Amino acid sequence: MSLANGRHYLAIPGPSVMPDRVLNAMHRAAPNIYAGELVEMTHALIPDLKKVARTDQQVAMYVANGHGAWEAALSNTLSRGDTVLVLGTGRFCHGWGEMAAKMGVQVQTIDFGKQGDIDASQVEDALRADGDHKISAVLSVQVDTSTSVRNDIPALRRAMDQSGHPALLMVDCIACLGCDVFEMDAWGVDVMVTGSQKGLMTPPGMSFVFFNEKADTLREKADCVTHYWDWRPRINPNGYYQYFDGTAPTHHLYGLRAALDMIFEEGLDNVWARHEKLSRMIWAAFEVWGTEGPMQLNISDPAKRSHAVTSVNIGAPNGTALRNWMINNAGVTLGIGLGMNTPDDPNGDGFFRVGHMGHVNAHMVMGLLGTLDTGLKALKIPHGEGALTAASTLMARS
Numbered sequence: 554m555s556l557a558n559g560r561h562y563l564a565i566p567g568p569s570v571m572p573d574r575v576l577n578a579m580h581r582a583a584p585n586i587y588a589g590e591l592v593e594m595t596h597a598l599i600p601d602l603k604k605v606a607r608t609d610q611q612v613a614m615y616v617a618n619g620h621g622a623w624e625a626a627l628s629n630t631l632s633r634g635d636t637v638l639v640l641g642t643g644r645f646c647h648g649w650g651e652m653a654a655k656m657g658v659q660v661q662t663i664d665f666g667k668q669g670d671i672d673a674s675q676v677e678d679a680l681r682a683d684g685d686h687k688i689s690a691v692l693s694v695q696v697d698t699s700t701s702v703r704n705d706i707p708a709l710r711r712a713m714d715q716s717g718h719p720a721l722l723m724v725d726c727i728a729c730l731g732c733d734v735f736e737m738d739a740w741g742v743d744v745m746v747t748g749s750q751k752g753l754m755t756p757p758g759m760s761f762v763f764f765n766e767k768a769d770t771l772r773e774k775a776d777c778v779t780h781y782w783d784w785r786p787r788i789n790p791n792g793y794y795q796y797f798d799g800t801a802p803t804h805h806l807y808g809l810r811a812a813l814d815m816i817f818e819e820g821l822d823n824v825w826a827r828h829e830k831l832s833r834m835i836w837a838a839f840e841v842w843g844t845e846g847p848m849q850l851n852i853s854d855p856a857k858r859s860h861a862v863t864s865v866n867i868g869a870p871n872g873t874a875l876r877n878w879m880i881n882n883a884g885v886t887l888g889i890g891l892g893m894n895t896p897d898d899p900n901g902d903g904f905f906r907v908g909h910m911g912h913v914n915a916h917m918v919m920g921l922l923g924t925l926d927t928g929l930k931a932l933k934i935p936h937g938e939g940a941l942t943a944a945s946t947l948m949a950r951s
């Protein structure tokens with residue numbers, strides 16, 4: 554008998570769980586896009602988005618998903634024939650680099666593998682080796698959503714500074730803005746991209762490019778920039794339509810307003826702390842399961858794990874089997890093992906991911922862990938006992 558009926562829980566790393574408050578804010582008649590409340594509300598979103606990114610620099614908004622923000626960041630700063638240095642720590646930064654290559658940009662890659670984080674000293678060496686400063690930008694992800702690694706962006710910045718190289722530091726925070734600590738200005742990030750549908754708890758369809766003056770100087774000569782992606786009119790619109798180069802994403806804006814209100818009511822520091830604590834509860838459970846069986850967190854060092862997503866290896870075909878069991882019997886959908894394929898596991902069936910970004914609290918995490926424990930038993934996958942106790946003990950020790 555299935556016990557899946559009831560409120561479904563989408564526990565994948567984006568789109569994340571949407572708060573009812575966000576959904577209710579969107580449930581309204583079409584607003585006027587020429588004057589009035591929507592226009593005022595949009596102006597007011599700008600300083601609040603900057604608060605979440607911890608920056609006093611600029612933000613351009615797009616009617617696009619994260620891939621759109623990637624293209625916007627590249628096209629405003631690069632020219633055909635320029636070079637970017639891609640720091641691969643999983644699927645996502647490679648994807649950003651592939652996009653740059655299709656735009657006519659040369660791509661140099663350092664690959665840190667599917668379990669590694671960025672080694673800043675290798676980046677420093679690569680930049681020192683580029684004596685003529687051919688590299689225009691370094692592309693990185695703060696969190697790679699496929700491996701769940703969290704890169705040390707301040708260390709990357711220090712390495713770039715030590716090399717004396719002028720390349721821009723571009724960081725993809727699509728997975729983790731509003732989940733993992735991020736300080737755009739204090740960390741010296743030149744360009745940061747993010748989307749609406751993960752930590753910002755709003756449906757997919759809006760994305761954001763934050764950039765500083767140094768990045769805007771490159772915009773001057775960037776020949777990849779096209780009318781639609783140009784960030785200049787968007788940060789300094791002559792008319793309301795220029796914020797989005799056309800019709801505004803009216804209902805998304807109401808949803809985003811509600812989501813930002815929720816973040817500020819809780820306090821961004823508290824939001825970060827909640828994500829950290831919930832992550833530690835999840836890891837505690839997985840570590841106990843792993844003591845007697847195949848379950849393994851993909852990133853072994855807790856200091857290098859994201860607080861937004863956790864990638865797990867349980868061996869093929871157990872990953873897919875457990876995901877299917879959770880959907881069919883418990884009403885929980887876990888993430889697939891994206892980009893974690895190996896020759897002996899061509900479909901990534903050994904992996905799954907837990908999204909714990911945005912609108913997630915303790916009872917959701919404890920429920921998820923309880924159903925996972927049940928799934929392991931139902932499928933007779935060997936595992937250590939006491940995972941839930943480990944998680945609840947950690948939670949109680951506040």
Ligand SMILES: *Cc1c(COP(=O)(O)O)cnc(C)c1O
Pocket residue numbers: 567618619620621645694696697698725726727728729748757
């Ligand atoms: C989700 C994600 C993307 C892609 O975003 P889309 O909205 O699916 O285009 C890119 N980078 C990272 C790190 C992500 O988590």
